[in-house]
Amino acid sequence: MQESKSSFKSFFIEVGELTYFSGRFFKEVFTKPFEFKELLRQCYSIGNRSVLLVGVTGFIIGLVLTLQTRPTLQEFGAESWMPSMVGISIIREIGPVIIALTFAGRIASGIGAELGSMKVTEQIDAMEVSGTNPFKFLVVTRILAATLMLPILVIFGDAIALFGSYLIENSKGSVSFVLYFNKVFSTLEFSDLIPAVIKTYFFGFAIGLVGCYKGYTCEKGTVGVGQAANSAVVYASMLLFILDFIAVFVTDIFIEL
């Protein structure tokens, strides 16, 4: 009982600290000096580091989704619905969530480990002492880069997933490229695409925030670095599902209006 009470308490302390950390981000992001050069470097690093992974993940999502769904649709003679169904499910939900989870595994752990090791080797203190605000230089740039890069990666991943799906459709049902994508886009609406893109900004922010928070507040030496990397992925993934639920819920309210 005592143990669960204390873990309950530490959970709320962690949530409080994370909220304070994100508050500090919003305070620092709008104040000078701006670290544009480092932001661009981080955008390149975070984006470039994830392109291949996102591409492969997207491609496999497209292949698997089509292969798994095709037999069921065939039973009802509804194969012609395949492009629309795959398109909507990838654009609305599967693409953003799976690609964000992959991105979280790659980026949140990377940021957590990098900042964690900088923390335990006093590199962050060295930045502070040299008169550079390390929060602005390390945290603000990484969170912004993750927020800006994930939507682009999701759009890229979605496109690759649809291409993967087309390859299966083409090989199994001889559907042409133009016909397949005509069918995909004929059923897609902006109300499918826009909420999906908007939520990926929140996903990217959450991944960057959790990775930076875990790394920047890392303690207990090298053991702490491992823990920071590990817990960054776990917390970021959990947060993604919570955000996804909120995003779907809010979108649903707007659609009903």
Add this chain to the structure above:
Amino acid sequence: MNQTENIPDIFKKVESRNLMLEIVELRKSFGNNHVLNGFNLELYEGENLVIMGKSGSGKSVMIKCLVGLMEVDSGSIKVMGRDITKLSRVELDEIRTEIGFLFQGNALYDSMTVRENLEFPLRRHKKKFGDITDTTALVMEALESVGLAHTINLMPSELSGGMKKRIALARALILKPKIILYDEPTSGLDPITSKEIIELMRRVQKQYKTSSLIITHDVDCARVVSERMILLVDGTNYAEGTFAELASSEEEQVKAFFK
């Protein structure tokens, strides 16, 4: 009786110089753990002051308070007359350009080359040198002063322990600070490299005319570099004096440091 008559000559000599650093009644606790209990310190222009103390005596906490990395509970820390505990972030960053800090573990940025490591402190403080655009001359000057100009394009992982220490010192010197803080400058180094670093510290002090505050366990280092020493026990000044005075002390706690 005139009090100054009791002051040893060595202190009369240093006290005639400008006061660079003054700590008065510094206190810092972590919960019930009282790490600093009214610590006092004065560092004069061009002076080498060594602080010795056992592990956990509060040396590292003191030096972190000194550069504003930790907030103090009470007391004042004046750097060239300005109390850093009362400064804004911008003012603190400005005063930090006058303080070089050599970290115990070097704290080199391992994702950056030696050149980028040295350029880093210049990013926001070029104004000190008339807003220059090309920092190569400053970087080369600092690297040459530690004898490692040829390492400019190497990564920290390609350097030996002694070289990392020298590069860290070059980075601490790049803004031409008036005060240098050394946190265990010879820890983790072999005796030969330690001697080289000690010699380098002396040379750098002459070249840059800095005041140095050195935290060390290394008695050899203290003997060579110190003009004055403070023994820190339980977060407070236990004994002060020159190396010779403290080394010849009959006090048990003091003798323990020099065994």
